[in-house]
Amino acid sequence: MTKLLENIEIETAPNPTVAIIWMHGLGADGNDFVPLVRELDLAGLPGIRFVFPHADTMPVTVNGGYVMRAWYDIVHSDLGRREDEGGLRRSQAQVEALIDREKARGIKADRIILAGFSQGCAMALQTGLRHPEKLAGLMCLSGYVPLSATVPSERSEASIDTPIFMVHGRADGVIPIARAEQSRDLLKSIGYQVEWHDYPMQHSLCQEEVDHIGAWLKKVLA
Numbered sequence: 001m002t003k004l005l006e007n008i009e010i011e012t013a014p015n016p017t018v019a020i021i022w023m024h025g026l027g028a029d030g031n032d033f034v035p036l037v038r039e040l041d042l043a044g045l046p047g048i049r050f051v052f053p054h055a056d057t058m059p060v061t062v063n064g065g066y067v068m069r070a071w072y073d074i075v076h077s078d079l080g081r082r083e084d085e086g087g088l089r090r091s092q093a094q095v096e097a098l099i100d101r102e103k104a105r106g107i108k109a110d111r112i113i114l115a116g117f118s119q120g121c122a123m124a125l126q127t128g129l130r131h132p133e134k135l136a137g138l139m140c141l142s143g144y145v146p147l148s149a150t151v152p153s154e155r156s157e158a159s160i161d162t163p164i165f166m167v168h169g170r171a172d173g174v175i176p177i178a179r180a181e182q183s184r185d186l187l188k189s190i191g192y193q194v195e196w197h198d199y200p201m202q203h204s205l206c207q208e209e210v211d212h213i214g215a216w217l218k219k220v221l222a
Helices: 085-104 119-128 148-154 177-189 207-221
Strands: 007-011 018-023 048-053 057-060 066-069 112-117 137-141 164-169 194-199
Touching: 018 085, 018 119, 048 085, 085 112, 085 119, 112 119, 112 207, 119 137, 137 207, 148 177, 164 177, 164 207, 177 194, 194 207
Parallel strands: 018 048, 018 112, 112 137, 137 164, 164 194
Antiparallel strands: 007 048, 057 066
């Protein structure tokens, strides 16, 4: 049985009917995006349970083997080379366990959003595209589709109807925007509906992006 990751929970109202499971980036932890909840325009939305899990710690090859929180190892600075498939699939099972817990607490799959930044974005896509049920949405911030060659054969039929929100900084020096655009184009080519925005920023967030996140949440949760 997959262990449940430690996590931080914030509920915007009692008895929430929506869950957003939000994965952090490499070297961060679940606290990273907690302050953003206050900045999002959630007016008119039902009660939401935000779940911010902490990834396990592991040595990260590109950082000289330094141990930090990571969803999977980064073996090469070219993110498409020698991907840590074992790590990706282990973390996918941990995200699935978080989805299962929300369903056990009464939130339907189609009211669960997977969100993430950078490595966390990769995990939202790794898990959400393969999840056997339609989810409310995938919110993909400054990341990319990992194990992209396996997606056309492994994606679930139900996931085709899951809305995808992808955003990226045009000056991102960590994950080049070209990698994100390749991911977007792959998803569109196999039938996904992708809302795409890019911004004049680096590997970070900006206010326009926060505004777009709020608008997208209202669209998919209305």
